[in-house]
Amino acid sequence: xAPLRAARLxxxxxxxxxVVAAAEPSIRTPPRQRVGILELVVDRSGSxxxxxxxxxxxxAIRQATLALLDRVPERVRVGLVAFSDAPVTxxxxxxxxxxxxxxxxxxxxxxxxxxxxxxxxxxxxxxxASGAGSRSASPAAxxxxxxxxxxxxxxxxxxxxxxRLAAARRVPVFAxxxxxxxxxxxxxxxGGVLRQAVPPDPALLRGIAGLTGGRAVEARSAAAxxxxxxxxxxxAGVASESQEVTLLFAAAALLLLAAGSALSPRRRAAxxxxxxxxxxLLLAAGxxxxxxxxxxxxxxxxxxxALAATAPPTPPPPRPPxxxxxxxxxxxxxxxxxxxxxxxxxxxxxxxxxxxxxxRRLKRIVGLRVSACDACTAGPLASNDxxxxxSGIGGPVCDVRLSMPVIxxxxxxxxxxxxxxVAMAALHEQELCLHGHGSTSATVDAEQRFARKxxxxxxxxxxxxxxxxxxxxRATVERAVAIVRGHGELAAQRRDGLRRRELNLVDPxxxxxxxxxxxxxxxxxxxxxxxxxxxxxxxxVDLAVxxxxxxxxGLPVVQVVAVLLVHEQEHCIRDPDDRETPAIDxxxxxxxxxxxxxxxxxVTASYRDLDASGHWKSRxxxxxxxxxxxx
Numbered sequence: 001x002a003p004l005r006a007a008r009l010x011x012x013x014x015x016x017x018x019v020v021a022a023a024e025p026s027i028r029t030p031p032r033q034r035v036g037i038l039e040l041v042v043d044r045s046g047s048x049x050x051x052x053x054x055x056x057x058x059x060a061i062r063q064a065t066l067a068l069l070d071r072v073p074e075r076v077r078v079g080l081v082a083f084s085d086a087p088v089t090x091x092x093x094x095x096x097x098x099x100x101x102x103x104x105x106x107x108x109x110x111x112x113x114x115x116x117x118x119x120x121x122x123x124x125x126x127x128x129a130s131g132a133g134s135r136s137a138s139p140a141a142x143x144x145x146x147x148x149x150x151x152x153x154x155x156x157x158x159x160x161x162x163x164r165l166a167a168a169r170r171v172p173v174f175a176x177x178x179x180x181x182x183x184x185x186x187x188x189x190x191g192g193v194l195r196q197a198v199p200p201d202p203a204l205l206r207g208i209a210g211l212t213g214g215r216a217v218e219a220r221s222a223a224a225x226x227x228x229x230x231x232x233x234x235x236a237g238v239a240s241e242s243q244e245v246t247l248l249f250a251a252a253a254l255l256l257l258a259a260g261s262a263l264s265p266r267r268r269a270a271x272x273x274x275x276x277x278x279x280x281l282l283l284a285a286g287x288x289x290x291x292x293x294x295x296x297x298x299x300x301x302x303x304x305x306a307l308a309a310t311a312p313p314t315p316p317p318p319r320p321p322x323x324x325x326x327x328x329x330x331x332x333x334x335x336x337x338x339x340x341x342x343x344x345x346x347x348x349x350x351x352x353x354x355x356x357x358x359x360r361r362l363k364r365i366v367g368l369r370v371s372a373c374d375a376c377t378a379g380p381l382a383s384n385d386x387x388x389x390x391s392g393i394g395g396p397v398c399d400v401r402l403s404m405p406v407i408x409x410x411x412x413x414x415x416x417x418x419x420x421x422v423a424m425a426a427l428h429e430q431e432l433c434l435h436g437h438g439s440t441s442a443t444v445d446a447e448q449r450f451a452r453k454x455x456x457x458x459x460x461x462x463x464x465x466x467x468x469x470x471x472x473x474r475a476t477v478e479r480a481v482a483i484v485r486g487h488g489e490l491a492a493q494r495r496d497g498l499r500r501r502e503l504n505l506v507d508p509x510x511x512x513x514x515x516x517x518x519x520x521x522x523x524x525x526x527x528x529x530x531x532x533x534x535x536x537x538x539x540x541v542d543l544a545v546x547x548x549x550x551x552x553x554g555l556p557v558v559q560v561v562a563v564l565l566v567h568e569q570e571h572c573i574r575d576p577d578d579r580e581t582p583a584i585d586x587x588x589x590x591x592x593x594x595x596x597x598x599x600x601x602x603v604t605a606s607y608r609d610l611d612a613s614g615h616w617k618s619r620x621x622x623x624x625x626x627x628x629x630x631x
Contacts, residue, residue, distance in 0.1 A: 037077045037093045037129055037143035039122040040065060040100070043178070045084045045113040047151045047198035052183040053222050058109050060222045061148050061178060065104055068229040069097060079125050080104065083118035084111030085155060090326055093129035099333070105324040106369050108397065115149055115204070116157030119173065123166055146232060147175040147208070150183075152201040159204060163211040172214035174232040175205035180220045322351040323368045332372035332404050339422035340370065346453040348446070350398070350430055362434045367397040370426055372404045381407055381421075384429035398433035400426050414462045424450065424459055444492050444507075457485055464492035469513035473543050477513055480561035487593040489566050489586070491537065491573055503573050507534040511541065511565065518542040522549065525568035527575045537572035539565065553602045559594060563587040563603060580607060581614035 042065065048058035072078060079093035080103040090103030126143045145166065153159050166173055177200040185196045202218050209216035215235055219225035323340050327333040343349045350357070350365040357364055384400045402425055411418040427450055431443040444464070451460035458478075465481050467474060484490055491498065491506035498505055507530055518524060522545045528536040541564060543557075550557040570583040584607050591600040611617050 036075070037079065037126050038072060039079045039081065039093065039126055039143065039145045041081045041083065041087075041118050041122045041145055041147045041149075042104070042107065043084075043113060043115075043118075043149040043151065044082045044107045044109055044111075045151055046110050047113070047183075047185055048178075049109045050150070050179060050183045050185045050198050052180045053178065053219075053225065056109070057150050057178050057183075058107060060225050062104050062107060064222070064225045064229050065148070066101060067226060068233050069100060069104075071230075071233065077129060079122070079129065081118055081122045081125065082107055083114055083121070084109075085114055086111075087114065087118040087121040089121060089125055092125055102325050102333075105321060106326045106371070108369075108399075112154040113149065113151040114156030115147075115153040115208075116159040116162045117155075119145065119147065119159065119162040119166065119208070120157055123162070123169060123171060126171060127169070143171050144214070145171060145173045145212075146229070147173055147205065148178055149175070149205065150178040150200045151198060152204060159208050160211065163208040166212045171212065173209050173212040174214040174235060175209045175216040176225065176228045176232065177202035177205050177216065177218045178225060322366075323349060323370065326369070326371035329372075335404075335419050335422055336370055336372055336402070338419035339426060342419060342423040342454070343427060343450075346450060348427055348450055348453075350434060357434065363396060363436075365396060365398050365430070365433055368400065368426075368430060369397055370400045370402065372402050374403070374405055381410065382425040382429050384433060396433060398430050400429040402426070410462065414458060416456065416459050416462060420454055420456060420459055421462065424463065428463070444495050448493065457482055460492075461485065464490060464507065465509045465511065467511050467513070469511075473513045473515075476543070476558055477511055477541070477561060479558045480565055481511070483558065483562040483594070484565055484590070487590060489590055489593075491569055498573060504575055505534040506537045506569065506572050509537045509539070509565075509569060509572075511539045513541050513543050515542065515544040518545065520545075522546050523564050523568050525571045527572050535572060535575065537569055539568045539572075541565075553598065555596075555599055555602060559596060559599055560602075562594075563590055563599065566590050579614035580610055580616070 042061055044058060048056065048061065050057050053060040069078065074095060077093035077095055078091070078097070078100050079089070080091040080100050081087050082090050082103070090106065091099045094100070122145050126145075130143065163173060179198065179200040181199045183198045183200070185198045200218070202216065206216040208214075215232060217228045217231065219228045323344075325333060325336050325340065327336055340349075344352070347353070350368060354364070356362075382400055382402045384398055402422060407421055407425065408418055411421045414421075424447060427446055428443055431446045435442040447463055448460060451457060461478075461481055465485075467477055467481070469477055481490075485493065488494070491509060495505060504527070518540060521542065523539060523541045525540075526538045528538060530536045541561065543561075546560050546564065547557050549555075550560045553560075566586040566589075567583040570586040571578075574582055584603065587603045588600060591603055609617050
């Protein structure tokens with residue numbers, strides 16, 4: 001009886017193996033890792049805003065690339081080149097996946113398509129990262145390029161010529177043509193909506209891949225794009241591959257059936273055959289079902305179906321972060337991240353102020369992109385350009401570009417932390433996005449608030465007071481500015497009142513200290529026209545004359561400099577009014593805030609020779625070395 005029971009057990013195990021085989025089981029093999037450098041080359045031209053791949057082509061590229069990035073072995077260095085009319089390296093080949101993810105999150109769609117230039121930039125980055133010389137025929141480390149594009153080459157180098165260069169360097173190019181032949185880009189115009197056909201160019205990508213020994217595929221859906229990257233990642237040796245084991249289970253079923261037949265006693269062969277007949281029929285039916293499942297469906301396959309069928313189940317990708325950071329060096333990246341952390345800690349990022357934005361009907365910023373560069377800004381520290389957000393949810397992205405060499409020099413000069421100065425510059429540009437480039441008052445308010453939160457008055461002074469002085473005199477004028485600012489007397493702190501009274505808005509206040517530069521006069525002021533309806537107040541102070549006046553009255557030099565600054569500042573605010581009365585009132589107000597009766601007496605005595613209109617009775621009686629505050 002024991003052999004018969006064993007035969008029956010083998011038969012039922014064979015049935016189980018057929019059932020499992022019918023489910024088409026597969027296993028995922030580890031990456032072969034044939035390459036040490038994987039260079040991602042991503043198209044971000046204007047046509048990637050097309051919505052034939054939901055939500056847009058560029059979003060689908062980003063999501064699929066992020067999914068692939070999670071499967072690349074840690075030892076493989078990954079680089080990122082984005083291109084439209086011109087290529088830009090967002091991440092040089094590195095094992096830091098966060099740097100690549102940040103570069104992908106920062107992508108926005110605009111411009112044309114320069115495939116050849118992008119491939120050349122990728123080859124140069126690979127060459128530099130692999131340690132090979134510029135004349136070397138191939139990189140020192142095995143490398144591959146993964147190119148994702150949705151359009152025909154429109155400018156720049158000939159892609160075929162660059163592909164031959166890649167072949168000479170033994171760098172295969174794997175390419176994906178993203179989009180459908182019927183893809184359309186819609187753009188609002190004054191007359192309605194402009195519809196522009198933007199089909200991909202798979203023939204171009206096949207030619208590039210063929211010249212380099214790589215492969216090219218088409219992706220006409222988001223699922224097909226995920227599968228295409230998984231497939232090409234496996235071909236390049238940097239992504240895990242899925243391998244079916246259906247035939248193994250079918251073979252196991254046959255072996256078990258044969259074993260069951262062998263174990264059956266011969267004398268009871270007929271009885272065993274009758275008992276096993278239903279099992280054999282079941283095995284035959286299961287085998288037929290497995291074979292039928294392997295047959296392709298009748299008719300031509302739908303576009304992208306072969307790729308979509310093997311697409312790994314991926315959860316919906318997370319929405320890109322509100323703040324994205326791009327940088328060229330690790331030092332810049334760390335600085336910007338600290339600056340963004342300061343903004344978030346003090347709740348100054350635009351997404352933390354949505355209630356205020358809605359209440360005041362400001363622009364609803366959907367992203368803040370902060371990038372560091374060496375020489376990319378029109379302004380001294382930073383500049384921005386509001387662009388349409390790539391995810392299609394509407395609203396602008398505040399694209400802040402920081403000139404890091406300038407910021408580092410200014411931070412050293414003003415003795416403020418670089419991260420705080422970066423945060424202030426980013427906040428400044430963000431406010432211009434929120435309120436519009438013509439509104440400077442709101443920008444000043446936000447910066448004052450942020451400087452107070454940081455408890456760093458010097459940081460606020462950096463934006464609204466510029467000082468030119470010898471090192472030995474600089475501390476004096478800085479303390480004087482701190483007195484003026486501490487009592488709310490800087491013009492930048494009085495903007496709302498000045499605007500309401502239709503007076504000049506001062507931005508910035510420039511103070512130059514010298515000795516012996518103004519004979520018989522402590523100070524003078526002049527205005528220069530600035531942007532956005534403001535003037536620059538240029539104050540020159542002869543510190544030697546101020547020191548003599550302060551000694552004569554027994555006053556601290558720094559307080560005399562402070563009242564002189566508000567006096568000259570008031571002349572700029574009220575320019576071209578040349579009366580002294582408003583400037584004297586400003587001096588007296590500050591003296592009273594300081595609680596210094598002797599200083600108030602000094603100010604009053606200095607202007608005894610004014611007429612009823614507030615002008616000097618004689619030009620000969622203007623302030624001189626007698627200790628009179630300057631006009």
